[in-house]
Amino acid sequence: xxxxxxxxxxxxxxxxxxxxxxxxxxxxxxxxxxxxxxxxxxxxxxxxxxxxxxxxxxxxxxxxxxxxxxxx
Amino acid sequence: xxxxxxxxxxxxxxxxxxxxxxxxxxxxxxxxxxxxxxxxxxxxxxxxxxxxxxxxxxxxxxxxxxxxxxxxxxxxxxxxxxxxxxxxxxxxxxxxxxxxxxxxxxxxxxxxxxxxxxxxxxxxxxxxxxxxxxxxxxxxxxxxxxxxxxxxxxxxxxxxxxxxxxxxxxxxxxxxxx
Numbered sequence: 001x002x003x004x005x006x007x008x009x010x011x012x013x014x015x016x017x018x019x020x021x022x023x024x025x026x027x028x029x030x031x032x033x034x035x036x037x038x039x040x041x042x043x044x045x046x047x048x049x050x051x052x053x054x055x056x057x058x059x060x061x062x063x064x065x066x067x068x069x070x071x072x
Numbered sequence: 073x074x075x076x077x078x079x080x081x082x083x084x085x086x087x088x089x090x091x092x093x094x095x096x097x098x099x100x101x102x103x104x105x106x107x108x109x110x111x112x113x114x115x116x117x118x119x120x121x122x123x124x125x126x127x128x129x130x131x132x133x134x135x136x137x138x139x140x141x142x143x144x145x146x147x148x149x150x151x152x153x154x155x156x157x158x159x160x161x162x163x164x165x166x167x168x169x170x171x172x173x174x175x176x177x178x179x180x181x182x183x184x185x186x187x188x189x190x191x192x193x194x195x196x197x198x199x200x201x202x203x204x205x206x207x208x209x210x211x212x213x214x215x216x217x218x219x220x221x222x223x224x225x226x227x228x229x230x231x232x233x234x235x236x237x238x239x240x241x242x243x244x245x246x247x248x249x250x
Contacts, residue, residue: 006111006240008111008112010111010112011112023111025111025184025185025186025240027186027240027241031186031237031241032241
C-alpha cells in the first residue's frame, strides 16, 4: 500500500452481521507541506501537465481499488 | 445561567447559536454522527465534544428563555420577534437569527476523516466568531460572562480537533507479532 494511506481496524463484535473488512483513508501531501520549499525536484514538463503538479513531493496518487479490492 | 435584564432583542440574535448553521445543535449532531466511522482513537474525542455541545445548547436555551420570559407582547414586537410570537409564542424554536428553521444541511459528513475534521475545526472557528459578535451586542455583564465561557470552549475544541488531525496523519496500525 502507498505510504500516503493509513489503515485501521475498528472494533468488530462476534455478533456483527458481516465479516470485518479493513478500513483505510489517504493523507495527501498537502497535510505536511505548510509553506512550499524552494528548489524541490521537478517532473518533466509533459509529465507534470499530466499529473497536475510540477513537483513529485506534492503528487498524490489515487489508484482504483486503493482501499483494497476495487468497488467497495 | 445568570441574566440580569429582560432583553428580547438580544434573544433574537442569540438564537443563532441555538438553531443556526454554526450553532450548538448543528455541532452536537455533526460530531455525534461522525463519531461512528472515525478511526478508533478519535471516537472518544467526538463523543465527548458532541456531548458537551448539548450542554452548551442547554445554556443558550436558558439564556434565551430568561431574556424573553417576562417580556410583554409589545416588547417582543419592538425587538423584531413579532413573527416568532405569531408562530411560537414564548416557546423556543430551532431557527437562526434571521428566522430560518434549522436544517440538517448544516451537518456535514464527507466519509473522509481528514475532510470531516477540517470541517469541524472550521465550525469551531465560526462559532467563536459568532460568540464575539454576540458579546459585542450586549452590555449585560452576566450574559457576557456566559458567552465568554462558550467562546473559550470553541477555542479549546479547535485545538483538540487539530490534535486529532495530527493523530490521523501519523497513524499507522501497529503490526502485531505473535
